[in-house]
Amino acid sequence: MKILDIFQRKLGSKELLTEEELSIIEDDLIDLKMEEATKNVLVKDFFKDPLKTLSINPEYTFVLSIPLALAFFAIGMAATWGTPIIDDVIIFTVLIAITPPSIAFHKKYKRTSTIEEYLPTFLRDISEMSRAGLTLPNAVNTIAKGEYGALTKEVQGMDSAMSWGVSFEDSLRSFAVRISTPIIVRSVSLITQASRAGGRVSSVLEAAARDAREVKLLEQERRGNMMVYVVIIYMSFFVFLFVIAMLTSAFVPTMAEAGKAASAAGAGNQFIGSFDPAHYTRLMLHTAVIQGFMSGLVAGQMGEGSVSLGLKHSIILTLIAWFVFTFLI
CATH class of the missing domain: 1.10.287 (Helix Hairpins)
Structure with missing residues (x-):
């Protein structure tokens, strides 16, 4: 040193x-x-504002939810060992582990989606003020007093950074690091590269705003088209669940009565004579729960482009399957 x-x-x-x-x-x-x-910036930020930190980094929610789920699992296993209720303990252990992260991922998705929607308006306003003769720091300072939804706090942060001497390009790059989505990274890269090449900044900002708006419209159109497949996944699961429920409520009791009749006729060592309806009902429950959980992940990937965003679908479908087998069958 x-x-x-x-x-x-x-x-x-x-x-x-x-x-x-x-x-x-x-x-x-x-x-x-x-x-x-x-x-230890992340640790300091967490103790300063836990909800904000987890909303920015939703994957860290697992650090809180998994220990809670394991504690529930240990207590549940000790209380229900050797009974069919152990299935409920396992199901709710998984649900406890993924529910907080699913909420955090969904909130981050909604926030970033709102920021992307307001980004073209923000860039266009800066472009117009730049044409009017304002410098970029003054333009950002003026715009920071407006309303841009979830983007407002980010604009205010950029204004504070520029008041301390940070350049417009550097503040944009910091913004792209904090909210790292394809649309924002693409727009910031376009602005910084065009600024280095020279030319009117207002024209560059207007081109970036137009590009961001078109990309967002294409993304919304794609998601609208893919929502059809999410509906198909839900309908397929409900058809599957209906078939499984009918088999459990009609076929399994019939097989159980046939097994009793076979046992009475001296065929107890054969398959039909050793048929256990409770065992097959649990097997159907496991099948329905696993199908619901995996279908939810597929729905998230197809509908919103992310498996993590499918956790909420998994929770919904898993609870539906558990409810049907627990209270309706």
């Missing part, structure tokens, strides 16, 4: 520190403070 080298040298020679050495020491001290400030 430069600070230690300078002090060791000066202590040996008993000379006063020069201005250059003082500057080096000051720079090193600033670097040390910056390193200390950036250590």
